[in-house]
Amino acid sequence: MYRQVGFIGGGAMAEALVNGILSNQLFSPGQITVADVVAERLEYMKSRYQVAVTQDNAALAEASDLIFLAVKPQHIHGVLDGLAGHVRQSSLIVTIVAGINIEVIQNRLPQVPIIRVMPNTPVAVNAGMSALALGPYADETAGKMAADIFNAVGRSFVTDEALLDAVTGLSGSGPGYAFVLIDALADAGVRVGLPRQTAITLAAQTLMGAAKMVLDTGEHPAKLRDMVTSPGGTTIAGIHVLEQKGVRAALVDAVLAATQRSRELGNR
Numbered sequence: 001m002y003r004q005v006g007f008i009g010g011g012a013m014a015e016a017l018v019n020g021i022l023s024n025q026l027f028s029p030g031q032i033t034v035a036d037v038v039a040e041r042l043e044y045m046k047s048r049y050q051v052a053v054t055q056d057n058a059a060l061a062e063a064s065d066l067i068f069l070a071v072k073p074q075h076i077h078g079v080l081d082g083l084a085g086h087v088r089q090s091s092l093i094v095t096i097v098a099g100i101n102i103e104v105i106q107n108r109l110p111q112v113p114i115i116r117v118m119p120n121t122p123v124a125v126n127a128g129m130s131a132l133a134l135g136p137y138a139d140e141t142a143g144k145m146a147a148d149i150f151n152a153v154g155r156s157f158v159t160d161e162a163l164l165d166a167v168t169g170l171s172g173s174g175p176g177y178a179f180v181l182i183d184a185l186a187d188a189g190v191r192v193g194l195p196r197q198t199a200i201t202l203a204a205q206t207l208m209g210a211a212k213m214v215l216d217t218g219e220h221p222a223k224l225r226d227m228v229t230s231p232g233g234t235t236i237a238g239i240h241v242l243e244q245k246g247v248r249a250a251l252v253d254a255v256l257a258a259t260q261r262s263r264e265l266g267n268r
């Protein structure tokens with residue numbers, strides 16, 4: 001249904017999406033244009049993904065019927081200034097900008113359908129988690145189209161926009177926490193004598209396996225933890241230390257801080 005896709009902002013998240021979209025053949029490279037202010041970034045996107053590139057956001061908006069807003073929150077107001085009068089009302093805007101409400105964008109692009117999405121970088125490997133909120137002019141067809149894209153690159157669900165800051169704090173930023181955990185576990189492996197690369201693989205595959213058990217079985221994680229934890233065994237010795245060091249509370253505080261930061265980013 002959509003023929004030309006434009007990305008405004010060609011950074012980390014746009015690249016993850018372009019990669020996921022192309023590897024699933026949702027659109028061809030010839031249907032995608034990326035706009036950015038950094039010429040080297042555009043050169044990279046062009047040579048790596050064979051997409052078209054431009055530094056002209058307005059021209060990109062005029063030529064696209066599906067437009068992703070993928071700049072940092074600090075830059076969205078300047079971008080919207082430049083888009084006024086250049087976005088067709090038949091186009092669909094998908095904003096992935098953290099903390100910026102649909103209303104803020106809608107005020108600048110009246111009557112244009114807008115869908116706000118909080119994805120995460122694992123969309124690049126078809127393991128993303130995305131939450132979608134539909135603006136007042138985004139109909140069911142637009143919602144389905146957006147859901148099709150984000151389902152192809154992982155899982156998605158439609159939710160109330162009021163929950164998106166919390167989603168940002170958990171799954172949007174979550175890959176960052178997971179990478180810290182993997183890196184720390186790998187350090188731990190090296191500390192107990194494993195080669196670095198072996199330790200990284202053990203840590204990553206273990207987190208992925210545990211996550212897959214939660215998703216595939218639908219069991220509560222505490223029940224799955226109990227299955228690993230033999231009486232008087234090794235796991236309870238390790239879990240005791242995690243609880244003593246407050247790892248659980250630290251994770252709660254991390255998600256809380258990221259959620260609050262998402263709210264702050266929208267307050268300007």
Ligand SMILES: NC(=O)C1=CN([C@@H]2O[C@H](COP(=O)(O)OP(=O)(O)OC[C@H]3O[C@@H](n4cnc5c(N)ncnc54)[C@H](OP(=O)(O)O)[C@@H]3O)[C@@H](O)[C@H]2O)C=CC1
Nearest residue numbers: 009010011012013036037070071072073075096097098119
């Ligand atoms: N990274 C992630 O895991 C996730 C990010 N997001 C959201 O996605 C958005 C993009 O994040 P991310 O990709 O990480 O950010 P990046 O900084 O990697 O990418 C944004 C790109 O947009 C460029 N840019 C700045 N101003 C303009 C402009 N006026 N027109 C076009 N391009 C411009 C930036 O250039 P310069 O570097 O010079 O500023 C940069 O290359 C953010 O709003 C973020 O909240 C959402 C979910 C997950």
Ligand SMILES: O=C(O)[C@@H]1CCC=N1
Nearest residue numbers: 098120168172173174
């Ligand atoms: O760190 C950030 O602000 C963005 C939003 C979610 C993930 N990365």
